[in-house]
Amino acid sequence: MAEENFMETGRLEAFYDAIIAIIVTVLVLELPQPATASLASIWALKTSYFAYVISFLVCANLWQYHHLIYNHVDRINTKIIWQNILLMFVFSLIPYLTIFVANHPNEFIPQALYGLDFIIVDIILYYMAKSLLEINQKNEEYLKSALNxxxxxxxxxxxxxxxxxxxxxxxxxxxxxCCLITIIRSLYVSLKG
Incomplete structure (x- = not known):
């Protein structure tokens, strides 16, 4: 591959930051308001708040993971850009799926779609990690550790x-x-390391 096909990461990181910020904003704007100004009304929305907290932590975790990786990536190519665009496309469904889960907490289909979104994100991250390692040999040791x-x-x-x-x-x-368990585990690993 010719050297001119490689690009710096700054614009991709800015795009990624903007998308995550929009997703988090939509998440909070989708939270329903309590029917009355009482603790009982707030408690009635506990499922929505629980789903919001998990989705917010997922956004923060993915942003932190992306930042950790791209802090040590010198260059990217078109393949990596499109992997990130696909990642953001799948990840942008989080606000929609969060509300779906909050409105139907005890039904399989909303929960399955929410979990499936996470699985697809993991698969995309796997292929993105392989692509980053292929073209960033200078920081290969660090990236192998970060992309464990x-x-x-x-x-x-x-x-x-x-x-x-x-x-x-x-x-x-x-x-x-299980989504919450993976987030807590990921936070523990990143704070420990």
Whole structure:
């Protein structure tokens, strides 16, 4: 591949930051208002708040992961740009799916679609990691550590699959709980390392 096909990461990072900011804004704007100014009315919306917190943490986690990676990436190519665009397309469904889950917390289809969105994001991140490693040999050792496929992709994928199995057995909210587990695990790993 010719050298002129490589690009710097600044514009991609700015685009990514803007998309995450928009997703977080839409998430909070979609939160329903309590019917009255009482604790009972606020408590009645607990499912919406729970789904919001998980989705917000997912956004923060993905942004932090992306920042961690691209802080050590010297160059990208068109393939990586399109992988990121696909990632943002799939990830931009989070506000819609958050409301869907909040309105139907005990139903399998909304929970499954929410979890499936996370699985697709993990798959895209896997291929993006491979592409980044191919063209950034200068920082290969750091990137291999930051893009640790086992910690960043395989373990969350396995947790999501467990959530799907439990959901199929009659406990649909297991999927969103597994999403929360992967976020907490990811935060723990990033704060520890």
């Amino acid at each position: 496929v086992r910690d960043a992709l395989y373990i969350p994928f396995a947790i999501f699959i467990v959530g799907f199995i439990i959901a199929l057995l009659g406990y649909p909210i297991a999927i969103i709980i």
